[in-house]
Amino acid sequence: MISVLCIAGPTASGKTALAVALARRLGGEIVSADSQQVYRGLDAGTAKPTPEERAAVPHHLLDVAEPGEGMDAARWAALADEAIAGIAARGRLPIVAGGTGLYLRALLRGVAEAPGRDPALRARLEEEAAREGRPALHRRLAEVDPAAAARIGPNDLVRVVRALEIAAGGRTQTEVFAGHAFAAARYRYRLLALDPPRAELHARIDARVPLLFSRGLLAETAALLARHGGRLPAKLPLGYAEAAEVLAGRLEPGEATRRVQVAHRRYARRQVVWLRGEREVEWLAPPVDPDALAAGLAAWRAAAAP
Incomplete structure (x- = not known):
């Protein structure tokens, strides 16, 4: 059974930085488990890994869908399975990093059996x-x-x-x-989740959101509007609707920033609620020492070697 390291946690908790640090120490490649970062062209608004981070460590499942196309858990898990198989075949450690809990559950336990679409x-x-x-x-x-x-x-x-x-x-x-949470595991895995204090997390979110705007959220939104006849496609990540209102002159940039900050805080709370209900989550309180953590993970990985 393939060994997979998963790094989860709420938005702005530091998942990407930790995943990159561990991948460099453990010979890993990163599989994104972020339902917002799958979309092409939505880089600033979803805080995708920087060019420097992507150059330092191979990343997978970024930019695999068009905005508005949608990406359900079953489709994402199939793509992740393929990426993980390739990483393992190269003798490297798959590191699945992201805050979309349903993606992680589908990967680790399979897709839940639920009624079809009506x-x-x-x-x-x-x-x-x-x-x-x-x-x-x-x-x-x-x-x-x-x-x-x-x-x-x-x-x-x-x-x-x-x-x-x-x-x-x-x-x-x-x-x-x-019921699905008790399905058999599909991988040998460790599921680590970052758990910063709420005040610290909110401060990180509040600092990040203005950067989303300054680094290109408005330009990305304008490009979307131009490609879609002046209307935003459905199922967009947080922030794009507010950016469109700014571009239309219906919302002041400061108020748009405040609304997106509130939306991200609420999203972070829902992510934590989800993870609290998952099995075998190992909670990490930042700051995390990547050297010490990598040493323990190397021993865990070696224990599975034939």
Whole structure:
């Protein structure tokens, strides 16, 4: 069984820096498990690894989908399996780094068996959201599956609709996921999660968001609008809707920054909630000594050698 190191944690917690540091010490390659960084051309707005980081260590599963195309967990896991097999065949350590909990679960435990898509129900739910507002649909989800509502933001229409669609099949998404968590592991793995204090994490988020804007978020948004007839495609990462409002003159840059900061803080909270429900998570309180951590991981890796 292939050994895989996973590095998770909330946004802005330092996952990329730690993954690069460990990859350099352990002879690893990084597989991104970030549902926002899969999109081509959305570099600044998703805080992708820098050119220097990508030059230092090979990265996989960045820039593998077009904005608006969508990337579900099953498709991502299939791509990750392929990347991991190639890394292992080269005698290197696959390091899966990212904060998308559903991707990590699909990789480590397989894709949960859930009801299929119901186009008619989806259409009704989307019409309801358009008529009454996305928060109203989110409140309905909170009534039938409070835990799912805690994981999913009120404006994440795609995931809210999917959770309601699953619940309509007789079992809530939370119940499906809970049963799935006990599926057999697909890899020999360690799952490390960064856990900075909340105040420190919020400070890191608040410092990062202005950099997203200054490093090209507005330009990326303008390019998207130009390619899509003046409208943003669906399923975009956080920040692009606010950037479009700035470009249209409907929102001041300072207020846009504040809103994106709040959205990222809420997203970070949901990521932590998800990870708290996962099995075999090893929580790390920053600062992390990469040399000491790498030494322990090298011993773990060597224990699997034939």
